[in-house]
Amino acid sequence: MTSLYEEIADGPGEGVPVRRVMITVNGERRTADVEPRLLLAHLLRQGLKLTGTHTGCDTSNCGACTVLFDGKPIKSCTMLAAQADGHEVTTIEGLASASELHPIQEGFKDEHGLQCGFCTPGMMLAAKALLDENPDPDEDEVRWALSGNLCRCTGYQNIVKSVLWAAKKMHADTPADGN
Amino acid sequence: MYPSRFRYEAPATIEEVIDLLHDGGGEAKVLAGGQSLIPLMKLRFAAPELVVDINRLAGLDYHRVDPDGSIHVGALCRHADLERSVLLSSKQPTMAEAAPLIADPIVRTRGTLVGSLCHADPQGDWAAVVTALGGYVVAQGRDGRRTIPVDEFVSGPFQNVLAYDEIVVEAVIPPPTGTVAGGYLKLERRVGDFATAGSAVALELSGDVVLRAGIALTGVGASTINATNSAAVLTGRALTSEVIGEAADLAAVAAQPKSDHRGSAEYKRHLVRTFVERILTRVTETQQRAA
Numbered sequence: 001m002t003s004l005y006e007e008i009a010d011g012p013g014e015g016v017p018v019r020r021v022m023i024t025v026n027g028e029r030r031t032a033d034v035e036p037r038l039l040l041a042h043l044l045r046q047g048l049k050l051t052g053t054h055t056g057c058d059t060s061n062c063g064a065c066t067v068l069f070d071g072k073p074i075k076s077c078t079m080l081a082a083q084a085d086g087h088e089v090t091t092i093e094g095l096a097s098a099s100e101l102h103p104i105q106e107g108f109k110d111e112h113g114l115q116c117g118f119c120t121p122g123m124m125l126a127a128k129a130l131l132d133e134n135p136d137p138d139e140d141e142v143r144w145a146l147s148g149n150l151c152r153c154t155g156y157q158n159i160v161k162s163v164l165w166a167a168k169k170m171h172a173d174t175p176a177d178g179n
Numbered sequence: 180m181y182p183s184r185f186r187y188e189a190p191a192t193i194e195e196v197i198d199l200l201h202d203g204g205g206e207a208k209v210l211a212g213g214q215s216l217i218p219l220m221k222l223r224f225a226a227p228e229l230v231v232d233i234n235r236l237a238g239l240d241y242h243r244v245d246p247d248g249s250i251h252v253g254a255l256c257r258h259a260d261l262e263r264s265v266l267l268s269s270k271q272p273t274m275a276e277a278a279p280l281i282a283d284p285i286v287r288t289r290g291t292l293v294g295s296l297c298h299a300d301p302q303g304d305w306a307a308v309v310t311a312l313g314g315y316v317v318a319q320g321r322d323g324r325r326t327i328p329v330d331e332f333v334s335g336p337f338q339n340v341l342a343y344d345e346i347v348v349e350a351v352i353p354p355p356t357g358t359v360a361g362g363y364l365k366l367e368r369r370v371g372d373f374a375t376a377g378s379a380v381a382l383e384l385s386g387d388v389v390l391r392a393g394i395a396l397t398g399v400g401a402s403t404i405n406a407t408n409s410a411a412v413l414t415g416r417a418l419t420s421e422v423i424g425e426a427a428d429l430a431a432v433a434a435q436p437k438s439d440h441r442g443s444a445e446y447k448r449h450l451v452r453t454f455v456e457r458i459l460t461r462v463t464e465t466q467q468r469a470a
Binding site: 019145 | 180181182183184185186187189210213214217218220221222230232234259282283284285286288289370371
């Protein structure tokens with residue numbers, strides 16, 4: 001874990017103590033020894049082999065690396081892995097259960113919310129954060145919530161439709177009061 | 180991309196933070212939201228030897244209005260907290276309008292107002308807003324606390340006047356003396372881009388008469404511009420269309436924009452003038468509706 005950057009970097013670390021971090025990733029407690037400069041996106045992708053988190057621009061612009069950090073969307077290329085110690089991280093791998101897709105994933109499938117798919121994990125997690133906070137958003141609210149996530153294929157129309165589809169589905173799946 | 184090597188500490192008390200900064204001897208950086216610092220470190224524009232993460236400090240994530248009406252924003256209060264703040268939407272329209280315009284929604288989850296002030300990016304929105312409001316920061320060092328007005332705090336692009344072993348613990352907006360009005364408008368080419376230009380207007384009114392005015396500009400100079408001449412023509416007067424026009428013109432004069440890929444200098448001046456005019460006109464419309 002500590003050597004993630006060594007083969008592509010300037011030699012093994014000297015004098016910088018490694019930190020042991022414990023992070024709950026998709027509900028599972030994971031332990032890793034990280035050098036302080038290791039970015040959360042790289043810990044997830046290279047360290048924990050959760051390659052569903054994509055690194056796109058690598059400059060905090062595109063949102064492809066979005067994960068949920070204690071339930072809130074963050075850009076994992078812009079957080080140190082050391083900062084996640086003791087926190088909960090949800091990646092796209094944590095969205096579906098073993099047997100079925102999450103309604104957001106179903107929505108993207110049903111409404112053709114992706115083409116190349118590169119931005120999709122980030123889009124879905126940003127959408128998850130929105131629907132957790134606001135289960136019945138209108139189109140403007142969806143666009144606003146996704147405005148930190150760039151897609152170069154779709155023109156966003158179908159992404160927005162997918163999220164609205166998911167909101168409706170999740171609403172229909174929620175049992176009414178008293179049931 | 181990834182940063183060059185550094186030592187990382189995440190202490191639990193402010194005293195430890197200050198000791199670490201002191202021992203770091205100017206080679207240490209405070210990490211709050213990290214939404215500017217980490218990108219800069221990845222690009223190797225910044226290569227601190229020591230990063231002092233303050234996210235484990237308890238009790239700094241607040242924003243509150245004190246009984247005297249002053250607004251206090253702690254060093255770990257995120258943009259997203261301010262964006263969703265019922266307190267701000269009822270008490271402080273300039274801040275309330277600016278909060279959703281900072282960066283993009285995902286960056287707002289982490290980024291902080293105080294960090295943005297310390298980073299002192301000439302394109303930073305909060306510096307203009309807090310300058311217009313006549314705000315100050317509270318810095319803590321080994322010798323205790325001191326207050327620094329924001330327009331003295333920022334000493335140039337990406338520069339502030341903090342000593343190497345000082346940290347800003349909160350930003351404060353002083354209590355208003357009248358009815359509060361104002362707003363923040365900016366143009367960005369797309370969400371998350373830096374401002375092409377932005378204007379912050381903060382007013383305190385007694386009836387129709389302006390008791391205090393602050394106007395500050397984003398992205399049209401080497402650092403945030405405090406358009407004092409523009410604000411001065413409002414003070415003691417009612418917001419007639421003539422007065423509004425005068426203030427808007429003086430704000431455009433105060434701007435020092437450069438032509439670049441976001442627009443020509445003249446276009447940016449025009450934006451500044453238009454934004455100041457729009458915000459002030461909106462205030463008069465609200466007054467008329469209330470009357």
